[in-house]
Amino acid sequence: MYESVTNFIDDKLDMSIESLKALCRIPSVAAKNEGLEVAAGLVEMMLQDAGLHTEIHPTSGAPVVTGWLDVGAKRTLLFYDHYDVQPAEPFDLWDSPPFDPEIRDGRLYGRGVADNKGDTVSRIWVLQAFKETRTDLPVNIKFVVEGEEEIGSVHLPEYTEKNTDFITADGGIWEFGGAGIDGKQEAWLGLKGILFVELEVEQLSRNMHSSTACILPSAASRLIWALDSLKDQSSRILIDGFYDDIKPLSQSELEAIKKIDMHEEQLKEVYGIEEYLNGLTGDDLKQAYYGDPTCNICGLTSGYQGKGSMTVLPAKASCKIDFRLVEGMHSDDIYRKLRTHLNNKGFGDVQIPKHDGYPAAKTPVDHPFVKLVERANQRIFGEMIIHPTSPGSGPLYLFNEHVPMVSIGCGDYESKAHSPNESIIIENFRLTMHRLVALIDEMSRW
Numbered sequence: 001m002y003e004s005v006t007n008f009i010d011d012k013l014d015m016s017i018e019s020l021k022a023l024c025r026i027p028s029v030a031a032k033n034e035g036l037e038v039a040a041g042l043v044e045m046m047l048q049d050a051g052l053h054t055e056i057h058p059t060s061g062a063p064v065v066t067g068w069l070d071v072g073a074k075r076t077l078l079f080y081d082h083y084d085v086q087p088a089e090p091f092d093l094w095d096s097p098p099f100d101p102e103i104r105d106g107r108l109y110g111r112g113v114a115d116n117k118g119d120t121v122s123r124i125w126v127l128q129a130f131k132e133t134r135t136d137l138p139v140n141i142k143f144v145v146e147g148e149e150e151i152g153s154v155h156l157p158e159y160t161e162k163n164t165d166f167i168t169a170d171g172g173i174w175e176f177g178g179a180g181i182d183g184k185q186e187a188w189l190g191l192k193g194i195l196f197v198e199l200e201v202e203q204l205s206r207n208m209h210s211s212t213a214c215i216l217p218s219a220a221s222r223l224i225w226a227l228d229s230l231k232d233q234s235s236r237i238l239i240d241g242f243y244d245d246i247k248p249l250s251q252s253e254l255e256a257i258k259k260i261d262m263h264e265e266q267l268k269e270v271y272g273i274e275e276y277l278n279g280l281t282g283d284d285l286k287q288a289y290y291g292d293p294t295c296n297i298c299g300l301t302s303g304y305q306g307k308g309s310m311t312v313l314p315a316k317a318s319c320k321i322d323f324r325l326v327e328g329m330h331s332d333d334i335y336r337k338l339r340t341h342l343n344n345k346g347f348g349d350v351q352i353p354k355h356d357g358y359p360a361a362k363t364p365v366d367h368p369f370v371k372l373v374e375r376a377n378q379r380i381f382g383e384m385i386i387h388p389t390s391p392g393s394g395p396l397y398l399f400n401e402h403v404p405m406v407s408i409g410c411g412d413y414e415s416k417a418h419s420p421n422e423s424i425i426i427e428n429f430r431l432t433m434h435r436l437v438a439l440i441d442e443m444s445r446w
């Protein structure tokens, strides 16, 4: 089926890699607001070359690029991707320049090759292959490619809320995915939500000589006491009502995770731990991974942390906290509960600047589109591991009322997304394009 298309993909693999390298040479770092317009422009050109109609939608931040091809088919397949990347720092830990992609031992190295420019290009290139081989596409296609995924998709709602018709489709492929630790392909059906806040304490007009600690308050101590009230030593979160609205994992999700091998022992070595939190193992470990919210201190700052000693009483202290939210929880509600909790505990003076927040979203494991993706994967890679949700977060909630989404991609366990020496296996890049052709075929018969 579609042999001319897959032959084209194989014969012209060098060209698709060159396309990917070109996109990766643009340092489109959303956190620094760099290269975003240029990357958006190149993505639009690639979509046009592949025969799609395109539009660039300005937002208050980076533009959203859309592409579409309506062939009058019964089914419509949507792709969600992003052209922005994480910063590449620290540069000296890269074995080759992050924004000058290089192939070594069958892997392509560069910032963004895995997250998620490789996926973006592989998906566009499949359509290029249909076009170049004059093969009729049996499904309609839509692309939504944004430029702020790595900074929380802050302005994407400006696009999605006004374009619900466009983001409505029979099935969608989310941005990331790939092979797990055992080489088996994995699909992710959901993403947790997030609430990211800071806690700020100010106790004095300026840092003081630490000898005054006998008569003056310490911002560092006060922050620690406030933090201590948030969760106990078993990591149970103590904010009143925090767990109230959680929708527990469904029966079919529980069955799905029973089939997953967490590689518990092997990963202990990777993490450098003797045991998991609270001694979790087996099904309990899996249920916590997929079904539990978190309250995590990302960083703490106060006083003097430089070389040697400096006896100082810090005037200010602050920390950054992220809460991963599961189905049923809402970031505004959790923020209010956090505020009330700190007030009730006598920490009304602790300021809580809020960065971003959005809810979790999931596609049901027994949705027909999920089965279809599994069949397509079976044809190319074999068995697929189905994760009911990722423990990470993303703006899936903007889409999931309009389209069932599954996240699969060309990454792998060693891809090091967000880290130095990010890479993909070129053979996976090629085969994910074959899988997409199989998916289009399966979808046309749905």
Ligand SMILES: [Zn+2]
Binding pocket: 086, 115, 150, 417, 418
């Ligand atoms: Zn990322």
